Amino acid sequence: MKRTVLFCVYLLAVSISCAQAPQGTKERIKVYSQAIEGNLVQDPAERDVTVYLPPSYQSEPERRYPVLYMLHGFTDSDSQWFGWEDHWINLHEVLDAALAEEKTREMIVVMPNAYNRFRGSMYSSSPTIGDWETFVAKELVNYIDEHYRTLPNTASRGLAGHSMGGYGTIRLGMKYPEVWSAIYLLSPCCMEGATPNTNTEFMQSVEAVTAVDQLESVGFGVIATLASAAAWAPNPGKPPFYLDLPFAEGEVRPEIAAKFSANRTLYTIDQYIHNLKRLKAIGMDAGLQDRGISGATKKLHELLEAYDIPHFYESYEGDHLNRIAERIRTKTLPFFTEHLKFE
Secondary structure, three states: OHHHHHHHHHHHHHHHHHHHOOOOEEEEEEEEOOOOOOOOOOOOOEEEEEEEEOOOOOOOOOOOEOEEEEEOOOOOOHHHHOOOOOOOOOHHHHHHHHHHOOOOOOOEEEEEOOOOOOOOOOOOEEOOOEEHHHHHHHHHHHHHHHHOOEOOOHHHEEEEEEOHHHHHHHHHHHHOOOOOOEEEEEOOOOOOOOOOOOOHHHHHHHHOOOOHHHHHHOOHHHHHHHHHHHHHOEOOOOOOOOEOOOEEOOEEOHHHHHHHHOOOHHHHHHHHHHHHOOOOEEEEEEEOOOHHHHHHHHHHHHHHHHOOOOOEEEEEOOOOOOOHHHHHHHHHHHHHHHHOOOO
């Protein structure tokens, strides 16, 4: 009986502690992008963006904060990640929990909505989908610095992302070291691979998609191939999707497949080593059960080692989704707490 009473008292104390823990607020805004304006598939240039403001933001009006830009994965959105709708992760709750554990310092967190006609922009630059690189690295950063109490300097900006967002993080991080000082990749996709699936039946299923109204009903592999082609192999003369596939009539098209390869991180990163050395900190991790992504992340780690670029790398027991919230709370956010400048 005594143990039961003590346990109940403990649960009550924990409950009260959690209830009293300060919580951040979030707001969903719209940011107009001239870089995305005029894209061939007519995706809106006015983009949704979720902004997380830490608990003290309202109560300390003179205080300024570092900013972490977070990039979501393929088929996801900022709305899903920040709990505006049910999803496998709620980043708002993760951020509050991390602050309560006192291993993470307060920062503003910003996530743009990269869900487009093809369910994901790949955070790339293409006439077909628009210039997402410029939008994220310049327009969005400038907007946030102008409208929120940020520390508007490189040393106080971080960039992180999951899956497609992890790919976007290394893509943008190695191209814009003057914007961010620290980056962290969570299970980054798309870093290697010559061509998409060249199974005959699969290629036929992709080529069978010829109308815009078909896009919402196709499977993951099909839409991922189309999204990659829209980002990396645009063709202004081929409506309605304005892209070239890396195969036609069951045969690989080497010249288009080469465009895909030219956007794979592990095949292009050597040209950006000097930029990567300008970053203050680089982190990455992937679950061991995350199939090819785990192997590609390890290869990136080994490449950075070969160039003597300091970085954090860890593999862990997990798949593509099941421990991401935990990794963000216990690894990613403390990483930026250590490496960003807070004053």
